[in-house]
Amino acid sequence: MLDDLILLWRSKRGDRKAFDVLYERHLDRLLTVAMHLLGNASDAEDAVQEVFASFVESLDTLTLRSSLRNFLAVCVANKSRDMLRRRNRPLAGPLGAAPPLDVPETLELVVHSEQANRLAEALARLPYEQREVITLHIHAGLTFRAMARALGVSLGTVQSRYRYGLNNLKTALNGEGQT
Amino acid sequence: MKRDKKMEDRVAEARYSGSDSVHRRIRSHLDEAWQRHLGHHGILVRLGIGGNAVARLSKVAFAALLLAFAAVWIVQIDRTTGSAYALQQTADAVGKIRYFHFQFVARPKEPAREAWIEYDPNDVIRNVRVNFYDQNSVMVWSEQATQYWKQDSHEMWVFRDDEYTEKILYFVQRHDPRQAIAYLQERAEHGGIRVDITQPQASTDPIIVTIEYDPNTYLIGKAQPRMREFYRIDPLTKLITSMDVEAFVDGRYMDKGTWEYIDYNRPFDSKTFDLKAEVPADANWSDTTGVVMGIEQGRLSDEEVAVQLVREFLNAWVAKDYDKAAQIYGYAAMGETKGLARMLSRRNVVQVVSIGPPVRAEEPLRGLFVPGEVEFEENGRKAAMHFNMQVSQYSRGYWRIRDLGMGK
Numbered sequence: 202m203l204d205d206l207i208l209l210w211r212s213k214r215g216d217r218k219a220f221d222v223l224y225e226r227h228l229d230r231l232l233t234v235a236m237h238l239l240g241n242a243s244d245a246e247d248a249v250q251e252v253f254a255s256f257v258e259s260l261d262t263l264t265l266r267s268s269l270r271n272f273l274a275v276c277v278a279n280k281s282r283d284m285l286r287r288r289n290r291p292l293a294g295p296l297g298a299a300p301p302l303d304v305p306e307t308l309e310l311v312v313h314s315e316q317a318n319r320l321a322e323a324l325a326r327l328p329y330e331q332r333e334v335i336t337l338h339i340h341a342g343l344t345f346r347a348m349a350r351a352l353g354v355s356l357g358t359v360q361s362r363y364r365y366g367l368n369n370l371k372t373a374l375n376g377e378g379q380t
Numbered sequence: 381m382k383r384d385k386k387m388e389d390r391v392a393e394a395r396y397s398g399s400d401s402v403h404r405r406i407r408s409h410l411d412e413a414w415q416r417h418l419g420h421h422g423i424l425v426r427l428g429i430g431g432n433a434v435a436r437l438s439k440v441a442f443a444a445l446l447l448a449f450a451a452v453w454i455v456q457i458d459r460t461t462g463s464a465y466a467l468q469q470t471a472d473a474v475g476k477i478r479y480f481h482f483q484f485v486a487r488p489k490e491p492a493r494e495a496w497i498e499y500d501p502n503d504v505i506r507n508v509r510v511n512f513y514d515q516n517s518v519m520v521w522s523e524q525a526t527q528y529w530k531q532d533s534h535e536m537w538v539f540r541d542d543e544y545t546e547k548i549l550y551f552v553q554r555h556d557p558r559q560a561i562a563y564l565q566e567r568a569e570h571g572g573i574r575v576d577i578t579q580p581q582a583s584t585d586p587i588i589v590t591i592e593y594d595p596n597t598y599l600i601g602k603a604q605p606r607m608r609e610f611y612r613i614d615p616l617t618k619l620i621t622s623m624d625v626e627a628f629v630d631g632r633y634m635d636k637g638t639w640e641y642i643d644y645n646r647p648f649d650s651k652t653f654d655l656k657a658e659v660p661a662d663a664n665w666s667d668t669t670g671v672v673m674g675i676e677q678g679r680l681s682d683e684e685v686a687v688q689l690v691r692e693f694l695n696a697w698v699a700k701d702y703d704k705a706a707q708i709y710g711y712a713a714m715g716e717t718k719g720l721a722r723m724l725s726r727r728n729v730v731q732v733v734s735i736g737p738p739v740r741a742e743e744p745l746r747g748l749f750v751p752g753e754v755e756f757e758e759n760g761r762k763a764a765m766h767f768n769m770q771v772s773q774y775s776r777g778y779w780r781i782r783d784l785g786m787g788k
Contacts, residue, residue, distance in 0.1 A: 257413040
């Protein structure tokens with residue numbers, strides 16, 4: 202398996218095959234991040250598509266400050282925020298205030314189970330900031346420190362959003378998952 | 381912060397996957413963006429920014445990328461050891477180190493290679509030096525050029541070559557602790573390697589991180605058996621002190637050697653990365669940093685430039701302009717170019733019979749293969765000679781021949 206570093210290097214030099222490997226490698230992870238943040242399959246697809254397109258067009262001048270995986274995930278998070286703001290959707294609302302998940306069959310949960318569905322729905326109802334850090338940490342692999350840098354907030358803020366987010370998830374799932 | 385692993389695992393299960401139609405739609409959109417990306421190359425060429433300048437630009441960008449890899453050392457927390465040692469601790473420990481000095485000790489105990497890596501204050505890799513004791517040669521890489529001193533042949537090469545840069549960066553990535561830890565984490569995530577951490581009872585004993593590689597996954601593009609690495613981590617500093625390599629051969633693991641990490645953050649002498657002071661005055665110098673090798677792609681497709689490259693090379697050969705043919709071939713060093721010109725002059729190629737069509741090489745090989753046939757004359761008799769030349773892009777927008785593929 203070629204690693205991202207070398208594939209990106211080749212992509213910069215015009216190697217489409219190398220870029221396609223990168224694309225395939227990151228696509229579903231980014232769709233997952235976008236889906237959890239936007240709660241709508243069509244929006245998630247748009248967000249990921251725009252991030253990839255910007256990524257391609259900036260290949261020549263791209264200066265990364267993180268691994269490619271994290272860079273793309275943060276781009277999707279930023280894009281999702283922009284889209285929600287443009288559409289006047291609440292970034293953070295009280296638990297239960299978010300619209301129900303819109304998941305047409307073009308974007309499907311990898312694990313099809315009642316539990317996974319309930320979890321996804323509960324996650325979608327979290328305040329945006331909480332599901333953002335949960336999604337970026339668990340699905341994109343960002344550390345808390347990296348999230349703090351990317352989101353422009355303190356490490357403590359990220360950690361508390363994460364902790365409250367998981368607690369809220371437990372509450373929403375009627376205590377399931379409590380240790 | 382106290383972790384809730386059970387809840388985290390449940391969240392991790394809520395992953396989405398795009399259907400084929402989603403993939404198709406996004407890919408189709410990307411095709412347009414990709415054409416604009418390629419178009420940008422064309423603009424650079426049309427503006428008269430030469431290949432070397434373009435190569436420099438991309439190197440700068442790539443150096444920035446590397447810097448990014450090192451600067452924000454984002455590695456997933458290793459959960460296998462709970463609150464005990466995790467690879468992240470080593471990543472943090474090496475994150476601010478600018479000078480790395482290490483060596484590879486082959487069996488029997490002799491240093492085969494020694495390396496020095498320097499980062500600049502912005503965390504960009506500035507210089508890399510490798511002494512190949514087993515080959516009597518020294519290589520110094522920087523963004524501007526690569527210096528290569530071959531003691532046995534008394535030759536000093538200075539050149540710029542993106543593919544060579546790629547190899548150096550790969551070497552750095554595998555063995556420079558700043559890069560290696562994140563590399564291993566990424567590999568672990570994609571499968572093919574297994575990570576095991578053993579923390580000893582005694583607090584002064586080294587922590588052992590064992591990495592197991594499936595066959596043919598140890599180094600890119602090389603067929604290899606199952607491999608194993610043992611990283612020894614200093615329990616106090618969390619720095620890597622050494623790394624043993626073993627290969628699974630004939631039913632058991634065989635010792636291949638040890639990487640020993642000698643110094644951390646001890647600034648190097650300023651002459652470490654300048655071979656001029658070390659190379660004898662009467663060495664044969666070859667500096668090709670200002671010479672265009674191969675041919676420029678321009679607006680040609682990969683397939684078209686591949687055929688054009690082979691055609692120009694063969695036409696020069698038939699015209700007995702061996703120096704031109706060797707230059708089109710595109711060796712990185714002038715000494716090799718002269719050697720190739722001499723070799724070409726020994727074969728009297730009189731006619732190009734056919735060229736192409738080209739076939740794209742399969743990974744890990746790169747570029748395209750261009751088959752064909754030439755006619756040569758020997759002792760007054762003509763004969764056919766088939767070839768299958770491998771050609772590839774060596775610097776953005778420039779292509780060269782990698783292998784003549786004759787007589788195979």
